[in-house]
Amino acid sequence: MESGNQEFLRGTLKTLVLQLLAQQGKMYGYEITQAVEERTGGEITLTFGALYPLLHKLEDEGLLITQSLEVDGRLRKYYQLTPVGSETAVRKAGEFERFIQLMRLIINPTPDVAFGQ
Structure with a gap:
């Protein structure tokens, strides 16, 4: 990802994650990263190091709930928006x-836009 995109992403990550969860209902972490990459044609790559601290913060703020489900013998943690x-x-x-x-x-x-007036 270009450094400019990374700078913009930092300030919009919360909005991005909330919107994906609003649209999809529930998602797990890797699924969120893949959705961002797919929707942007690879222009934006969301790292786990940025995503998981945010997910935990949103959960602490009462914006997300989690549900662990077993998938292929492994537990997968799904995130879903609260009201x-x-x-x-x-x-x-x-x-x-x-x-x-x-x-x-x-x-x-x-x-018709004049700066400084």
Whole structure:
């Protein structure tokens, strides 16, 4: 992953994970990393070192619940949003959309936008 993508990812990781779980219902860690890579065509790679501390933090904040299921003889830990987590996912998505709009105003200003006035 490009270093620029890594910098942007750091500030949006919580929103990204909450959105994936909102869309998929429940996922396990490796599945989350694969979804990010697949959806971005490999442009963004989510490391376990970044993902698992966040998942544990979200669980501590009451945004996620976990469920361990045996799959192929191994326990797999699935993460799922709580009702508060679902509300937070919606709120964070809205905040992110607004941030993108504001960045577009800075990066691609329209002629009627005057800086410093």
